[in-house]
Amino acid sequence: MKKILFVDDEEGMHQIFRMLLKREAREGLFSVEYFTSASQCLAYAEGSSSLEDLVILTDISMPGMDGFELLERIREKFPQVPVVVISAHESDVYLEKAKRLGAIAYLTKPLEIAELKKLL
Amino acid sequence: MALAAGYCFIVTMQPLGSSDLFIRLRTAAVNALDLTTPSSGSSVSAFDGSSLLVTGVTLGYMLVLIVLSWIHYDQRRAAESEFQQHRRQLEGLISQRAEELQKKNEELEKKIAEIRTLQDSVVAQKKLASLGKLSAGIAHEIKNPLNMINNSAKTIIDFVNESMPGYVERVSKYLERQEKEYFLEDMNDIKVASEIIVANGARANSIINNMLSQVARRGVQARQVGLVSQVDESLSIVYHTMRALNPFSLEIQKEYDAESRSFNVHEDFGRVFTNVFENAFYAMKEKRRQVGDPYQPVLKIKIQSVPDKVLVLIGDNGIGIPKDVLENVMEPFFTTKPPGEGTGLGLSMVHDLVTANGGDVDIVSEPGVETTVRIQLPKRPQERSV
Ligand SMILES: Nc1ncnc2c1ncn2[C@@H]1O[C@H](COP(=O)(O)OP(=O)(O)OP(=O)(O)O)[C@@H](O)[C@H]1O
C-alpha cells in the first residue's frame, strides 16, 4: 500500500487533503502521514525502514525549510521517492524550478480530486 | 602709367556708361591707346597733331577725375567710419540684448525645471492616490463576496453545532456498524470544513482590513488594541504576503516581556509595524539575492517594558543601511528601491504616527550586517493629533 507523506505548515490543508481523498482512503488505496514542516518529513523518511511505497506531497512556501529544499534533499538522499510539489501560485517560475529539481508533478491549490486521483 | 590711369578711369566711369561724356572720353582713351601702342605695320613717326591735343585734354580730365575720385574716396571713408561706429553701437546694443535674453532664458529654464519637479511629485502623489483608491476599491469588491462566504459558513457551523447532533443520533440508529462510522465521520467533516472556512475567511478579512487601513480613514472612531497582538498580527500579514511572493526560510526570534502584554496602542499602529516588517523582509530578501543559499535570514522582535516607556525593537540581518542613506530614510518619498517598487513613504509614516503618539523612532544599522528599528512609546496616555 502506498504511503503519502503530506507536508504543509497549515493544518487546515491537512484536513482538506484528508477530506478530498476520504473515499479513496476508505477503499484502502493508501495511507497518509501529515507533517507541518519539511524537516519533520525528512526525519520521518530517514527513519523509515522501507522507502518502497513512499510518495511525498509538499507545499512550497513554509517557514524553515521550504518545499524546494525538501525536494532537493529527498532527491539527494532517496532518489527513488517521488515528490509532488504543491503551491497556491500558478507560476511558470515555480513550475520550471520544480521540474528542474526533479519533482514528478506540480499541483496548484485549490487541489482537485481528479488530479490527485490521476497522480495516485 | 597713363594707360593704367586710362583703364582705371574707364572702369571708374563705368556707371556713367550711357552718357555722352563717357563716349567721348572713351574715344579719346582709345585714341591714346592707339598712340602709345603702335599697331603692327603703322609707323611710329606718324603723329597726328589733333591727336596730341586730344590726349592732353584727356590727361587733364583724367587728373581731375582722379582728384575727384580721391575726394569721393575720402568721403566714403568718413561715411564708412561713421557706419562702423554705428555698427559698433548696434553690435553693443545687440550683445547687450542677447545677454539679457540669455539671462531670461536661464531663468525660464530654471522655472521649467522647478515646474517639472513639482509636476513629478504631483504625478507621484496622484499615482499614489489612485493606487490607494485602486487597492481600496479592490478590497471593497473582495469584501462583499467574502462576507457572504463568512456569513454562510457561520450558519453552517450553527447548524452543525445545534441541530445536527440530534439528527445524527436518530439517523445513525438505523445504520450498520461500518456505515455508521463513515456517516459520523462525514457529519464531523462538515463541521471541520466549515470551521476552516470561517477561520480562513477571518484571516482574509483581516488582510483586507489592513489594506483598507493603509488608505486614510478619517472620521472613524479610533480603537485601542494590545501592542503585542498588534505586532504579531502585522508580522503574520507581512510574513504571509512575502512568502507567497518569494518563498524563503526565515528564523523568527520573539522576546516579549510579561509586563508589555498589558500595553495598548492605537489600532493605526498596525500600519507602523507592517511597514517596519516589510522593510526588514525586503532587506533580507535582498541579502539572500546577493549572498545566495548559505545566508540564513533572522528576524528578532523584542518588546520590553522600562519605567515609563515600552520599547519595540525589530531587527533583521539583511543588507543594512549605509551611513549616508540612514540620514534620509525617514524623509517622505526617500527610497532606494527600483522605480515603481517603493513609495518611500513607509518610514515617514512610521515616524509621523509614532511621534504623534508621543513616541520616538530611531534606526541603528551596520551596513551589510543588520538593522534595528527601535520604537519607544510613552506609557502615559497621549493625545493623538493625526
Ligand atoms: N530594515 C532595513 N534594511 C535596510 N534598508 C532599509 C530598512 N528599512 C528601511 N531601509 C531603507 O530606507 C528606505 C526608505 O524606507 P521606506 O519604508 O520609507 O520606503 P521604501 O521601503 O523604500 O518604500 P515603501 O515603504 O513604499 O515600500 C528604503 O528604501 C531602504 O533603503
Ligand SMILES: [Mg+2]
Ligand atoms: Mg518601506
